[in-house]
């Protein structure tokens with residue numbers, strides 16, 4: 508599956524949104540990939556995650572566990588783990604920082620692939636990897652459905668992306684006037700209270 512095939516799954520799901528969005532990183536963008544509309548369709552989610560699992564195995568082999576950052580990473584993390592034939596855990600925010608909770612346990616030295624939905628700056632991936640290491644896991648790679656940085660994001664381990672694209676994103680005080688004129692939406696969970 509190449510980038511065009513992946514974006515076609517997003518387009519057909521109505522998940523390629525245009526407007527004014529504040530992203531998890533605080534950057535602003537005229538484009539948002541509403542991945543949940545894709546993952547809500549099990550057949551599409553299966554196609555994407557099966558392809559991602561195959562790419563992971565081809566590049567780094569099969570890990571012991573797949574671990575994702577909540578909320579967006581949970582569904583693709585589970586489905587990718589199913590195709591890898593490994594357990595699926597997730598980290599979630601406790602007082603702002605990602606933690607492994609709910610009885611999920613990593614044996615010392617177990618190998619982990621961190622599975623994200625979307626990578627923009629790589630901040631959430633780095634936070635997730637830090638939480639996995641704090642719990643004793645050895646992160647051999649990160650993986651995602653779409654890398655919006657076009658390969659520029661550095662998550663500290665190899666990043667295996669099913670699709671790669673470059674989408675404009677701006678700091679809050681450097682918005683182009685046409686973007687500033689549109690009311691802003693904050694669709695993610697980082698700032699939810």
Ligand SMILES: O=P(O)(O)OC[C@H]1O[C@H](OP(=O)(O)OP(=O)(O)O)[C@H](O)[C@@H]1O
Pocket residue numbers: 530531532576577578579580623624625626627628629630631632694695696697
């Ligand atoms: O690479 P980054 O700059 O960190 O951006 C990508 C992150 O943003 C989204 O999560 P978000 O925190 O918006 O919440 P969600 O997982 O609930 O969608 C997405 O799921 C990634 O985790």
Ligand SMILES: O=C(O)c1cc(=O)[nH]c(=O)[nH]1
Pocket residue numbers: 529530531532538539540541542579625626627628655695
């Ligand atoms: O950077 C983000 O927060 C982000 C971008 C995007 O296109 N989709 C998403 O769910 N999150």
Ligand SMILES: [Mg+2]
Pocket residue numbers: 576577578579580631
């Ligand atoms: Mg997320």
